[in-house]
Amino acid sequence: MRAVVVGGAGFLGGAIAEELLRRGDSVVVFDELVSTERCAAVFGPGAVEIAAADMLDAAALSDAFSGADEVYHLAGILGTSELEERVQDAIISNIAGAVGVFEAAIECRVPRVFFPAKPNVWRNTYTITKYAAEQFAQMYAATGQVAIPTLRYFNGYGPRQCLGPVRKLVPTFVAQALSGLPLTVYGDGQQTVDMIYSRDLARHTVDFTRSGYIGEPVDLGRGVEMSVLDVASAVNRVVGSDAGIVHLPMRRGETPSTHLVADNRPLERLLGPLHFTDFTTSLEETVVWYARLPRDDIRGAVEALEAA
Ligand SMILES: NC(=O)c1ccc[n+]([C@@H]2O[C@H](COP(=O)([O-])OP(=O)(O)OC[C@H]3O[C@@H](n4cnc5c(N)ncnc54)[C@H](O)[C@@H]3O)[C@@H](O)[C@H]2O)c1
Known part of the structure; x- marks a missing residue:
């Protein structure tokens, strides 16, 4: 299986890339802040392919996605009060970035893209942009051209x-x-x-993405x-x-x-008992x-x- 992890140099993208390598998959780390040295230190020398690019660069996404079986979209910007002065940045990264990833996946005929949403409890910039991207994920998935299994991470x-x-x-x-x-x-x-724990989260994310699930986002905590x-x-x-x-x-x-x-019950109905x-x-x-x-x-x- 060939998987591209967009945001793979980050915290959760890195945990998912590690989990994929553990399963014997070939992994491309796509990130604007990635280097050979850093990937060698985290994953082992030569363990992953590197695509050092901005996810807003459609051509770079197409290059990386061509021939991929899966994409995990873990790039974005986070924060609560930290994003108060960065509303436009958050819209560009979290909404336009996600839309670009979904469209590139459709163009490259990647069958599934994992998307990480979050609980929608607070009305702040981060939550609003993540919720908008979650809605776009549902919209693109409804075309039937790509599956976008979505977990709401706690x-x-x-x-x-x-x-x-x-x-x-x-x-x-x-x-x-x-x-x-x-x-x-x-x-x-x-x-x-x-x-x-990030390692549990990564394991359940890959199982969920490969389960064939199509439908509304489900919780993972x-x-x-x-x-x-x-x-x-x-x-x-x-x-x-x-x-x-x-x-x-x-x-x-x-x-x-x-x-x-x-509420892990929907995920447990799909995957069986979850272990943490x-x-x-x-x-x-x-x-x-x-x-x-x-x-x-x-x-x-x-x-x-x-x-x-
Ligand atoms: N950490 C959590 O508890 C949590 C909870 C719910 C949802 N999420 C979601 O999971 C995702 C990953 O979170 P994280 O904690 O790993 O964040 P992180 O900041 O550690 O990683 C994000 C990665 O995205 C990359 N990135 C950002 N903009 C980019 C761009 N334009 N082009 C290419 N790469 C870019 C960054 O360089 C970074 O490596 C985010 O979408 C976040 O909203 C995280």
């Missing part, structure tokens, strides 16, 4: 998730804990999240509701930090008291990965968080 975490500039829960908490600082929690911390305070305590415990937490006012773009948990790595074990693996980063990277991330 809160991914794991090795290689960026420390910044977008503030994500686990990288932020781990960087603070490794620096001996209290973890900064927005609001009262009772809002909930559904944390899913661990199906376990955790408060942000629970996540913070787990990070402090795993890192061994006794610096505790501090509360910050709720940031713009997020609604207080949100309760997030995936134990939360503490996966958090330990994640912390080990961050702890191996150069200290300057952690220090820089913490300084950027403090300045934001």
Whole structure:
């Protein structure tokens, strides 16, 4: 099987590329921020083909997609308050980028494109652009020219998730804990999240994409509701930090008291029982990965968080 991972140099695209390689597939990493050295470090020397290009470049997409059996579209820009000043960028990347990928797949007769959506709970730039792309996915899929199986991912975490500039829960908490600082929690911390390990997410994504599913988007989380305070305590415990937490006012773009948990039943009806790595074990693996980063990277991330 030949698969192209658009955004394959990123956090989840990288996890999916690894999963595909584990299954013996041939993988093309298509990303605007990709290099031979970085791919060699992550996947092994020569393990993947590289297409270093912008997904807005239709000719580059056609080149990469020709002869592909599958495309995984993991490129885009993320953020809540971070995208307040970048509405146009988000529209271009998350909507126009996705439409370009769907059209190139149709032109190149790629039978299926995986698309990652998200829970549509907040009215912010990120959610609006992802929801628009999700709707375009349904529209193109309805033509019958391409299948676009879509999962609504909940809160991914794991090795290689960026420390910044977008503030994500686990990288932020781990960087603070490794620096001996209290973890900064927005609001009262009772809002909930559904944390899913990137390796589990990648495995279920590939199974789902290959299941032949055609239809409405379905959820993928661990199906376990955790408060942000629970996540913070787990990070402090795993890192061994006794610096505790501090509360910050709720940031713009997020609604207080949100309760997030995936309904995995539709996916389980399709794939059978879903198995997940134990939360503490996966958090330990994640912390080990961050702890191996150069200290300057952690220090820089913490300084950027403090300045934001
Ligand atoms: N991380 C999560 O928990 C989560 C949850 C729900 C949905 N998603 C979706 O999954 C996808 C991947 O998220 P991630 O966390 O891996 O993000 P990421 O920022 O780590 O990776 C995105 C990748 O896309 C690439 N990219 C961006 N614009 C590009 C362009 N114009 N051309 C080529 N490459 C480009 C970037 O270089 C980067 O490597 C996104 O679409 C995101 O909305 C993620």
